Amino acid sequence: MAHRRAAVVALTILALALPFLFAGNRFYAFILGITYLYILWSSGMNLLSGFTGLMPLMYAGLAGIGAYTTVNLVMKASVSFWLAMPVGALAAAVVGVVLGLPSLRLRGFYFTLSGLVIQTALTMLFVYVPQFTAGDTGISQIPPPSIPLPGRTFPLTGVWLEETLAVAAVLTVYLVRWITRSTLGTYLVAIREDDLLTEALGIDVVRNRVLAFFISSLIAGVGGAFYAHYMGFVSPRSFDVLTSLNTWLIVGFGGQGTILGPIVGTLILAPIPYLLQELYLYKDIIYGGLIVFTTIFLPRGVYGSFLFYRRTRAAARAAASPKPEVARS
């Protein structure tokens, strides 16, 4: 166990140190920032799609609500980003739960199906209310977050922006890890494995699902707010169904229901569109193809398959050399 804890600490330190290592090259630093954003987003989605067994296809739309709420508060009401962001995240979570509640009461599949409809309606809504979203043109020149110090404010620029995202991503991963190890996390996995049996054991399935969805939507909203203020530009395209789908692809490709899976998926997939810009036209074909590939050939994901392989090998070894179980205690 000790070497495992050391690995976690080392990974955390590495994640927090990376922005400084990449500080010399703005392009790579930017890709690093995007990677942190997607680690945050995909970990939040993983809480729902991986640990609870509900695939939220409206995830990007909720992130959009978080982003637009925050951007409007910051740019029109000149609220500090650090006050506006929680409000935006809360808005995303409340909208998510209100729209998701009818289907959360049903079998998980209805949630996914109605998620597609909700996501499409949200994308249309963003185009339909240009007074808040500037329609298809999008909102540009969104200021980066700043730290208010007594006397003057200190805007986060350059490496400090990526460092902020790194901290946010690390905190999110820790939050998800903490939840999955709590009683709630145990309930969620039980619901994923057999909702009827869980209900029969006296656990309120709907309430725990709503709770998981609420937390996951909060994370989506936080990610949306950071996305807007990191990119400096948002349009309804940033939060359409393909964004939801690609976030799922990152989770599914990495390994659903594992803490490291979304991180592995993000590291492999998130930088692709930026590193291979000449392939931009084929991005949707590549991502869509990967989704089909993952569902057919890699249902456990890269990291999940690795864990499975290690487990089966350990089991085979144990079977080959049976040890007396009594001797252990």
Next chain:
Amino acid sequence: MTLEAILLNGLAVITTGLVVGAIFSLVAAGVTIMYGTIWLPNASNGQFFMLAALLTWSMVIGWGLSPFLGAAVVIAGAIPFSLLLEKCLIRPFYNVPNRNIVYFIMTLGLAQIFAGAFTGTYGQWTDNYSIPAAWPGALMIGPFPFPRTRFLVLLVSFSLLTGLFVFLRLHRVGRALRAVFQNREAAILRGVDVRRIYRFSFVLAMLVITTGGVLFAMAYGFDLTMSWTMAIIAFAIMIVGGPGSVLGSVVIGMIFGFTQAAVSLFASPTLATFSYLVVMLIILLVKPSGLFAR
């Protein structure tokens, strides 16, 4: 508004509602058959619809075929295409217990592939596709002109829906298909070859969706955003009408068609899509099995 204007608007809503509703019903019937039998919620139905419409456009505009011939070629081509899809992508999951979610994700991926391919090819050429009328001229309903092609499209889609209905009620294979809808295990016990029924209903549903796309291309101009819109409208119809119910998809499809026509005329098509969302959420809250479920 004068009386004449009201009358003209009313006729416009009725004719557009009929044509659009019939096409919605066709696509939703395809989607609901696929979900009812195979448990396959086909999220790429809108892309197959779009593929059919775009290919018809290519046949007529690019190759100079007559619209009827182009339509026939596209519909005939759908059979080998869907058999291939079934073999490669659908069949491997027939025995997976929670296959509806797996299928849903996979067809979403498929939809993304098609969406990317369409913007990369067709999207480079133009952003609005329309083909010349297959049957030029217009029928006059009083002072109101109703293009003949749209009348023909209406006729064809209604006869197709009726045919589908009769087939599912009376024909041996159609009844086997409905038996699988209603009770898979009992159907197996009665000697229905479920895997063959799966394959058959996939091809049948694909044919229905393809025909919907072809008919839409003949009746109206379209653009690439239609594909996602069509996909979610078909799903909303399926949820409201009740998954697996062709009657439900026809009735709700017609209602949604009239809503689309009326709301688009007086407000905007976006509002129509919001109204579907609201109706769908209410149905999920009140009667989640849909209005026409048995």
